[in-house]
Amino acid sequence: MTSTLRRAGGFAAVGTLSLAAPILGAAAAVPFAVIAALAAFVVDDGPLFELFARPGDYEDRRLNGLAGFSLAATGLALLATVLTDPMPVSLFVTAVLVLAYGNLGERFVGDYSDDPFIGTLGFTVVGFLAGTVGQVATASVTTTSIDPAVAAFLASTGALVAALLRSVLYERDDPLVMLSVGLLLWFFAQLVTTIPPLEIVGALAVMVVLGYASYALGTASVTGMLAGVLLGVLTIILGGFGWFAVLIAFFGVGGLSTKFKYDDKLDRGVAEDNEGARGSGNVLGNAAVALFAVIGFAASEMVMLPGTLFLFAFTGSLATAMSDTLSSEIGGLFDTPRLITTLERVPPGTDGGVTWQGELAGIAGAALVAAIAVVSLPIADPLFGALVIVGGGLGGMTVDSLLGATVEGDRIGNQSVNFLATLAGAVVSVVLAVVLL
Structure with missing residues (x-):
């Protein structure tokens, strides 16, 4: 057994103490507070130190990692016991165990494979x-009674959020991960009180298959896959299929x-990095x-x-994302881009450069989103609903190009531009829906 697996x-053993919270009640935070104090001020040598010490702890002669983990658990325990409207104790337990045992599972399989997936x-x-x-x-x-489907939803959401945060942060950031998972689960528990069992089973099954497919096909990195799976599960449960x-x-x-x-895009210098695999930021x-x-x-x-306003914000933002992606990926294959602000010719791949071929691809992308939306979502007037969604997509795509030509680069990055453009598309769709529907 490796030292990282033992640690x-x-x-995980410390995290298991959270199971005593229903019995300890208001004193649920005490065991973790005591461990945090011992880790920070008492244990600086010996077998316990060797068991829990991370590489950086040896220099300080202090179990910083264990102290931070225990303090985060202490904070969540207090939220679950001392507030007038406290966090459910079950969510405190879930947040602690998801992180503690998730790390153990990752270390265990890491002894047999170094594949990040x-x-x-x-x-x-x-x-x-x-x-x-x-x-x-x-x-x-x-x-107390428990809805198995809701329990599965909260556990899967907590595990996906923790895995995503762990993949982009460092091991020393585990306290932040635990607190984030606990607070997010508390929020989602307010939104979801019942779930049809087949819905959660279907959501998890579909996302496992599609998540692996996206990774295997190279369209998403590990972090991109996690972000996509999390978004998919939340969308199915909170919205629907x-x-x-x-x-x-x-x-x-x-x-x-x-x-x-x-390969053609790579030769032209307009291809996405990482062989086109989208990361969590994208x-x-x-x-x-x-x-x-x-x-x-x-x-x-x-x-x-x-x-309905949120429905059109959702579809308008995704119509924008689809329009922008297709206009960039198709338009980047042509040699006639012009800067959207001045119409002067610019090299392919220039931020804010547009081609008529890319614009047509963007319109087609928005129309595809609109077509799927009017078939699958409860939109009362399909024709005007489709126009609203396409309008949002084209408006957001135009904002993306304008931002690319004016502020993208030194001031803000591509991911921020994408966020602002999809926000603009959502706003345009909502405004059009209010006016036309």
Whole structure:
């Protein structure tokens, strides 16, 4: 057994103390606070130090990693016990176990394979199982009922969020990961109280298959795959399979367009990096607005806004993402781009450069999103609904080109431009929906 696996086992053992929270009640934070104090001020040598020490701890002679992990658990335990409207104890337990046992699963498979996909799979699967067991165990101690489908949704969401954050952060950032998972689960638990069992089973099955396919085909990196799977699960559960059809159309067509004549694009210097595999930043830059929209739709009764507005924000943002992706990937193959602000000729790949071929591809992309939306979503007037979505897509695509020609580069990066453009597309669609529908 390697030292990293033993250390992960030690952290998992500490995390298991969270299962005592239903029994300890208001004192649930005490065991973790004591461990944090011992790690920070007492244990500086000996077998315990060797078990829990990370490489950087040896220089400080202090178990900083264990102290941070325990302090994060202490904070979540306090949120679950001392507030007037506290976090459910089951979610505190889930957040701690997902991270602790997810790390253990990742380290365990890491002894047999150095493939990052296998490591991520180990983290996600073991974290999901631990989070599910934590909720069931908490319910059995407190004699409260539990919806298995909701428990599976929360455990899978927690495992995916933790795996995504762990893949882009460092091991020393585990406290931030734990707190983020706990707070997000608390939020999602307010939105989702019941789920049809077949819906969560279908959501997880579909996303596992599509997630692996995107990684195997090279259209997404490991982090991009995690971000896509998380977005897919949340979209299915909070919106429905109709919403997911629109989302997956963008990911599928957009990913394949990136691979289209990739070698030619590479020779021309306009190809995406990493052999066209989209990372988490690219996925979130294009789909963050859509995610906020589907969350807003799920919370529309709470915020007292019509759900239709969020539906058009969702479709308008994805129409923009599809339009921009196709216009860039198709337009980059032609030698006649002109800067959108001055119409002067510029080299292929210049930010803000457009071609008539790329513009036509962008219109086709927006129309494809609109067609899927009017078939799969409850849009009362399909014709005007389609026009609203296409209008949002074209408006957002134009904003993307304008930002590319004026501020992209030294001031803001491509991912920020994508986010602002999809936000503009969402706003345009919502405004058009208010005027026309």
